Amino acid sequence: MLVPVPSAPLPPVPQTPSEPIVVARGxxxxxxxxxxxxxxxxxxxxxxxxxxxxxxxxxxxxxTIQPGEIxxxxxxxxxxxxxxxxxxxxxxxxxxxxxxxxxxxxxRRQRGFLEAITLVMGQKQQLIWDLPPLDSLRVNAAxxxxxxxxxxxxxxxxxxxxxxxxxxxxxxxxLSLGQRMKAELMAAxxxxxxxxxxxxxxxxxxxxxxxxVRQFLVDYNRRTGATVLLTSHxxxxxxxxxxxxxxxxxxxxxxxxxxxxxxxxxxxxRQVRLELAQxxxxxTFHSYGELESLDGAEVRLLIPRQRLTEVVARLLNELPVLxxxxxxxxxxxxxxxxxxxxxxx
Amino acid sequence: MSTRLSLARGLRxxxxxxxxxxxxxxxxxAEIALWALSGVLPFIMLGVWSAALxxxxxxxxxxxxxSQAELARYFLGAFIARQFTVVWVVWAFEExxxxxxxxxxxxxxxxxxxxxxxxxxxxxxxxxxFVAVIAALFFLLQPAAFALPSPGRFLLAVLAIWxxxxxxxxxxxxxxxxxxxSERAQALERLLFIPYLFLSGLVAPLxxxxxxxxxxxxxxxxxxxxxxxxxxxxxxxVSIASSFAAMAGWIALLLPLTALAWRAGVRRYxxxxx
Numbered sequence: 001m002l003v004p005v006p007s008a009p010l011p012p013v014p015q016t017p018s019e020p021i022v023v024a025r026g027x028x029x030x031x032x033x034x035x036x037x038x039x040x041x042x043x044x045x046x047x048x049x050x051x052x053x054x055x056x057x058x059x060x061x062x063x064t065i066q067p068g069e070i071x072x073x074x075x076x077x078x079x080x081x082x083x084x085x086x087x088x089x090x091x092x093x094x095x096x097x098x099x100x101x102x103x104x105x106x107x108r109r110q111r112g113f114l115e116a117i118t119l120v121m122g123q124k125q126q127l128i129w130d131l132p133p134l135d136s137l138r139v140n141a142a143x144x145x146x147x148x149x150x151x152x153x154x155x156x157x158x159x160x161x162x163x164x165x166x167x168x169x170x171x172x173x174x175l176s177l178g179q180r181m182k183a184e185l186m187a188a189x190x191x192x193x194x195x196x197x198x199x200x201x202x203x204x205x206x207x208x209x210x211x212x213v214r215q216f217l218v219d220y221n222r223r224t225g226a227t228v229l230l231t232s233h234x235x236x237x238x239x240x241x242x243x244x245x246x247x248x249x250x251x252x253x254x255x256x257x258x259x260x261x262x263x264x265x266x267x268x269x270r271q272v273r274l275e276l277a278q279x280x281x282x283x284t285f286h287s288y289g290e291l292e293s294l295d296g297a298e299v300r301l302l303i304p305r306q307r308l309t310e311v312v313a314r315l316l317n318e319l320p321v322l323x324x325x326x327x328x329x330x331x332x333x334x335x336x337x338x339x340x341x342x343x344x345x
Numbered sequence: 346m347s348t349r350l351s352l353a354r355g356l357r358x359x360x361x362x363x364x365x366x367x368x369x370x371x372x373x374x375a376e377i378a379l380w381a382l383s384g385v386l387p388f389i390m391l392g393v394w395s396a397a398l399x400x401x402x403x404x405x406x407x408x409x410x411x412s413q414a415e416l417a418r419y420f421l422g423a424f425i426a427r428q429f430t431v432v433w434v435v436w437a438f439e440e441x442x443x444x445x446x447x448x449x450x451x452x453x454x455x456x457x458x459x460x461x462x463x464x465x466x467x468x469x470x471x472x473x474x475f476v477a478v479i480a481a482l483f484f485l486l487q488p489a490a491f492a493l494p495s496p497g498r499f500l501l502a503v504l505a506i507w508x509x510x511x512x513x514x515x516x517x518x519x520x521x522x523x524x525x526x527s528e529r530a531q532a533l534e535r536l537l538f539i540p541y542l543f544l545s546g547l548v549a550p551l552x553x554x555x556x557x558x559x560x561x562x563x564x565x566x567x568x569x570x571x572x573x574x575x576x577x578x579x580x581x582x583v584s585i586a587s588s589f590a591a592m593a594g595w596i597a598l599l600l601p602l603t604a605l606a607w608r609a610g611v612r613r614y615x616x617x618x619x
Contacts (some may be wrong), residue, residue, distance in 0.1 A: 086448075089452060090452070091448055091451060091452070091614065092614065093612060109451070109452075109611075111454045114452060114453060114454040115454055117452070118452070119448070119449070119452055121445070121448065121449075125446075125449075126446070126449035126450075128365070128369055130369055130372045130373075131365065131368055131369055131372070135365045135368060135369075136365075138361050138365060139361055139362060139365050140453070141361075142354075142357050142358045142360075142361040142362070143358055143453050143454060143455045144453075144454070145354050
């Protein structure tokens with residue numbers, strides 16, 4: 001069972017010489033929500049004596065992110081990911097705690113801060129629906145103080161990276177979802193922000209479009225050194241982009257570390273698949289580990305990590321093994337199981 | 346939010362925003378033409394008041410002190426003033442706020458209300474040819490009322506219309522900002538519409554109201570929003586200096602109020618639907 005990452009003392013001082021570009025210290029956000037019972041009676045009571053309930057959305061979340069890092073922000077719906085992103089972008093004020101992004105306090109929304117960040121939110125769009133994306137890009141270029149030449153250069157560069165061409169001169173409403181998302185990314189990145197907050201940037205896209213957006217983010221990070229904090233329901237996004245992940249559940253941070261380390265943390269065992277010369281009864285395998293499945297001569301065992309070497313040696317010595325394969329359980333399976341079973345609660 | 350801009354950058358943003366919004370409004374030109382046509386209330390009221398005058402209204406104590414031609418020009422002026430002071434920021438802002446479209450605007454280094462100002466000005470530019478055609482038709486149908494204001498009066502009328510638009514925009518923005526608290530701010534706008542309708546001069550010149558109402562009305566922003574520019578356009582006698590002073594006063598009051606409300610509202614913003 002996991003326990004929340006303690007937030008005090010504050011996040012460890014990074015070993016790298018650079019200062020963190022994102023710092024969250026004990027961030028909390030509580031929403032006040034009106035409660036209403038169904039039916040006429042409930043409506044009248046709601047009208048006459050409104051009752052409220054405080055709902056903690058984020059509780060004591062602390063972490064730091066170094067410049068240039070790509071960090072995945074994982075958690076089920078309602079875990080507090082988007083609320084945390086909104087606090088880090090200054091859209092909402094934290095109830096308690098503090099944040100620093102690119103040297104600024106987000107909720108003050110100073111010019112320097114707004115020019116240093118961007119937030120892309122899945123299906124929410126900033127493009128003007130009835131005009132081509134180029135019109136929205138012109139507006140953004142003016143708002144961020146880019147002259148025409150520089151704006152043109154950046155538009156060309158982003159268009160090339162995102163494989164957008166004549167789509168930029170078609171009304172947004174006529175574009176496919178994938179093309180719109182790519183144009184949204186262009187609009188969000190035209191001012192070349194140092195910190196990207198991406199909330200489900202590939203939501204609703206088909207597999208090919210997801211892969212292209214993913215590749216773009218890798219290229220963009222490599223070219224500009226931008227820092228990325230990314231939430232996604234697609235594990236492929238996380239595994240392809242994020243060496244480090246933050247895991248949040250019920251508003252609390254439960255894990256902050258390498259993606260590879262997450263599977264060790266969540267599942268302190270490894271999966272061993274055996275192909276035997278002939279089928280053996282289930283009791284044969286009890287002394288080796290937990291029997292996950294038995295299908296004729298094919299067996300799957302879960303072996304504690306610390307016993308792995310010893311058990312594999314015994315299996316090879318004691319059983320008629322034709323083939324043996326050791327693997328980590330898929331990360332999405334682990335996280336899915338984690339949230340379904342509430343292991344972190 | 347610290348969004349102070351240099352003049353050159355501000356002008357460039359204004360130019361790009363206006364041209365983009367104008368392109369956007371042109372996509373809706375047919376709808377805007379219909380909106381322009383739907384603003385014919387002053388012409389209906391002209392019919393009503395003309396009938397009253399023809400029936401010996403002034404003798405009956407209507408107290409307008411206007412000839413038939415002056416009355417016609419007044420209501421044409423009211424129509425024109427209304428067309429260029431129509432404000433819908435409360436609906437657009439509320440919709441954007443509830444749909445989460447406000448969030449990207451809030452994350453850019455430009456006060457979001459400027460986008461709505463640009464959209465309104467672009468819409469006015471789109472309305473201009475339709476209004477010109479309707480005015481020309483009006484004079485064709487009422488040749489006796491034809492008279493053009495002097496250039497000086499015309500410029501004063503243009504200035505009065507811009508100031509009236511500014512007052513109306515600030516008033517409605519103030520209500521729109523209540524979205525941050527109530528989520529349904531446009532209902533409050535309806536409350537404002539009733540005094541606006543009667544005291545602005547849209548349904549009757551203010552002279553038609555009893556002296557007590559006129560005095561009270563003068564201390565509200567409404568008579569300056571339609572009646573004053575309409576009187577300027579119609580070439581009627583009007584207290585120019587005091588009306589402009591009152592408009593400046595209202596803007597001086599509403600501008601900091603709007604800024605304060607904005608600052609407080611943004612603190613409350615919870616990015617609904619975003």
